[in-house]
Amino acid sequence: MSRNNDGDKFKNIMSIGNFTKHxxxxxxxxxxxxxxxxxxxxxxxxxxxxx
Known part of the structure; x- marks a missing residue:
């Protein structure tokens, strides 16, 4: 479970970073x-x- 949650957090942070970059x-x-x-x-x- 923890590994899945960490992956979701990373994806969320990555999408925020991409949005900000663009x-x-x-x-x-x-x-x-x-x-x-x-x-x-x-x-x-x-x-x-x-x-």
Whole structure:
């Protein structure tokens, strides 16, 4: 049982790491490629808060 639980924990940590890696890569690409990217993200977040 313990070995199975350890494997599940590792898979969960690995998937979180992959998600984070891809999120950071996506963020970096958008910062480089898009003008005013942070302002767009900020405006989108504010509009979510208003709803």
């Amino acid at each position: 999120a950071v890569e996506n963020f970096e690409e958008n910062i480089v490629e898009q003008k005013n990217y942070l302002e767009k993200v900020n405006a989108r977040e504010k509009s979510k808060d208003d709803n």
